[in-house]
Amino acid sequence: MSASTVTSTVTPTTNLAVLNDWHPVADAREVLADKIVPATLLGQDLALFRDTDGAVHAWEDRCPHRGTRFSIGRIENGEVVCAYHAWHFTPGGQCTKIPALPDHTPSAATCARTFKAKEQYGMVWVCLGTPAADVLPFPEYAEPGLRKVLCGPYEVATSAPRIIENFLDMAHFPYVHTGILGDPSKTAVRDYKVDTAWVDTAGDKGIRATECFFWQPQTNSLAHGGSEVEYTYRVVRPFTAILTKAPEAQQDFWEAISLHVQPLEEERSRVWLVLAVTNFEQSEADLRAFQERIFAGDVPILENQVPKRLPLAAGAEMPMRCDRMSQAYRRYLSDRGVRFGVIPD
DSSP: OOTTOOOSSOOTTOOHHHHTSOEEEEEGGGOOTTOOEEEEETTEEEEEEEOTTSOEEEEESSOTTTOOOGGGSEEETTEEEOTTTOOEEOTTSBEEEOTTSTTOOOOTTOBOOEEEEEEETTEEEEESSOOSSSSOOOGGGGOTTSEEEEEEEEEESSOHHHHHHHHTOOTTHHHHSBTTTBBTTBOOOOOOEEEEEEEOTTSOEEEEEEEEEEEESOSSSSOOSOEEEEEEEEEEETTEEEEEEOOTTOOSSOEEEEEEEEEEETTEEEEEEEEEESOOSSOHHHHHHHHHHHHHHHHHHHTTOSSSSEEOSTTSSOOOGGGHHHHHHHHHHHHTTOOTTEEOO
């Protein structure tokens, strides 16, 4: 079946702006050729696996025969085998064998429901609809002078847009990330610039904030003593945001952290962080622990914002001058007609 004929558990508010985009669903290292990995995206249960050539695949986690989840089945000779009646399917989804009817040749209609999947930035990405573009660009990932570390996933009981807006906000640093990203004695957010006509390296229109300065007690997992840090923030897809900052050594490139939300349901999300940093000294476990410590501070805030879906109407909340990037993000979602995880204007 075509991946564009999504009719099962995808909610009515999952409009094309979200349906036709790519979303992360798994750590690529955990999707192997000898097992089937379950995942969820936009309310759709998925079964992930690799074929014998190493390519990743994503199917609806449901055998078309009697509805058993493929994820409790097995891989045998490169084919997916359902646990219930041992029907065999090729990686492309076509049924090739029905053991109860050994002389029967399955028709072309006897197939699993498949979706588009690819591997990039250490994750498996899936599009439930027809991709409007490729997976978002993250050029810092290709910089050889930066170390790449995948962090997460972190489960959060809130909507994807609430998580992105929080990531774009500096004013909470002194109170939510005290002693790491902020100090209660240094709370001022300086004016910064927001470009709502910014275009990324793939030619997609997004939004970008520059000259974002904030004083931080601990500028990374190694540095202590505090200094003023300059960030840039950019949004290139509805549920992704990337921040960059100049490394301590002032290289000719900037470090980066990209945040990608895997929207499980309208008010339930999974967060992935990809680091591209100059820290080659600490272990991956230490770098992940530092990021987990930071994000752990955000979780109770995010889960206690009311409503959980981001309101887009002007006047729904009370933005200040320091919230210019957040306001630009809300307009960005509204302009693209995003309806998933938001309260439309």
